[in-house]
Amino acid sequence: MQRSVEGQPGSPVNYSCTHSKLNLLLNVNIYSSASPHISLLNLSKNREFRVFFFSVSKVTSSNNRHRPGRYSFLIQFYAVTTASSPMSASKCTRLSGALVKQLLDSVDSILFDCDGVIWRGDQAIPGAPQVINLLKEKGKKVFFVTNNSTKSRKMYADKMTTLGFDVKEDEVFGTAYCCAVYLKTVCKLEGKVYLIGSDAMRQELEAVEIQQTGVGPDHICGKQIDWANVPLDPEVKAVVVGFDEHFSYMKMNRAMQYLSQRDCLFVGTNRDTRLPLEGGKAVPGTGCLLRAIETAAQREAQTVGKPNHFMFDCVASQFGVKADRCLMVGDRLDTDILLGSNCGLKTLLTLTGVSTVADAEAHQKSGCAERQGMVPDYYVESIADLIPALQG
Template sequence: MAVSKCNRLNGALIKELLDSVESVLFDCDGVIWRGDQAIAGAPEVINSLKKNGKRVFFVTNNSTKTRKMYADKLAKMGFNATEDEVFGTAYCSAMYLKSVSKLKGKVYLIGSNAMKEELLNVGIEEVGTGPDPITGVQIDWANVPLDPEVKAVVVGFDEHFSYMKLNRALQYLSNPECLLIGTNTDTQLPLEGGKAVPGTGCLLKAVETAAQRKAQVVGKPNHFMFDCVANQYGLDPAETLMVGDRLDTDILLGSNCGLKTLLTLTGVSTLADAKDHQLSGCPDRLGMVPDYFVETIAELLPALQG
């Protein structure tokens, strides 16, 4: 098994792989764009896949945008895409709370306005977005007023994260029936030029440490991210390709769900990382070895236009 994995995808193999699938799932950051810059050739790849009759979906752990905001960003960069094809964790977390948790109540949200909007779209009210500065002393913090209708704490990316938000999460979570949901565990958001800023994983770890509880994480590599697409569009895992730049989220999701997997080297993980997993002899790490890799998804283009 292991020897047939982690192959350079080129020549006739490209067409062979694409012919074998009917749907392609793309991660976004580090795969089709970096920050506000499209990866060269990426729009042409997506648009050609569609012209060739493939279904294309965008599956991202980033929780800062609604489906609508993603569709606008995609359109502006020249991608032929609709919001129904976007599965970000703002949307998927709302779907998870509604369909899996079957939440009856409000959410205390450490997160963005985009998450608030996606929650409201499925009929879930939230409290908590925006700045929450500290006032008073310890005993005031412990007795901060709580909304009795809150039945879940949800942690996504929140640039207004503060000690007071952490404290409010702890006070809600001291009720063992209050759920703890995280959008994703990515520790850093990589930017152009090798820089990075702290990711949602840091905020979630702070909340988990305060409450001494593990969160249910919605994002990749959780199966739910694929289920969300598969249930709505009737995807067959065996005929689906997952394309991503992270072994621990994108490729592991693909392996967890029985998809074909393709690593692209324009983002976080390196070929050396993939080979390390492959040679580790550790069964837990084999799920992070992709079937194939490319330097950039632009390499798919000739086969699509041929």
């Protein structure tokens, strides 16, 4: 199937289409005539069809680098029919008994979210280290995918080792790392980043030889006319937003001034609006900071974290992970499970974190195609429920 898409440079374009039994919603980010980036935002869950990949080629361009115009691209979708199986007959099924072994035998790779899945705060979920270590002993590839941008891969690996997990640094895919990879490999950024984020993000950017400015406090001074004319680094070619404990009005203003330049890229780590804590407490998440800057700049950011498929793309490209032989395990329906649905993975909800079975059933009964992507294939009380099958 081929479709032509037009869009304004530097701005996302939502594009929907229907092909046979596939309902697609695409996000087109047109950075330049040479490097359009298209993300599959949503694929209505259908057991007969899955989209494996799509390619993009330029058709026409009515602009140059410095003068915005419109681009037209040809999108080629590739879909395949997949045979149904007993395991895919129903959704939101409690995983127990012989079904556990059947599921594990059907996958070679497993992606785990971290907080609420393998640990809470600084404590491992009971049985979680044993599950991870047993899976590896059984020859499974195990990876960790988290939207938390406050730690580098090394910091996560060190924490996991301390908690008793057998883990290597290159098995960890956080948004700090994935954001750096995205800028380097997809955007092919040449220039600096204005970073609203953590020191861990700075480390990951520098690891791929991208310089940044912005980490740390940025206190307000002067009057409004001074804010509108705040000094800008001419080498900055992208604004990147992650979690930043020093977020301030001046940082939002500085980001807005950079983003007024239409060829300045705009990338966010994730859109999680709340960070759940112990005892039912929560604090604002990165999504709140990102939304504030999007509102001020009147632009929409491209995000790399879950549920965007780019995080899975990072794992798949580096380790040869195949979507139809991969399981996503998480505690949040709107990030973990939706990532799995968007990428054609099997999905398992664990009830040790944020979402509940009632939440999943509400999505399932809603009749809304978009919400079906947040319905897991299976659920367990804890990933420790997998231990008997792994020991058998």
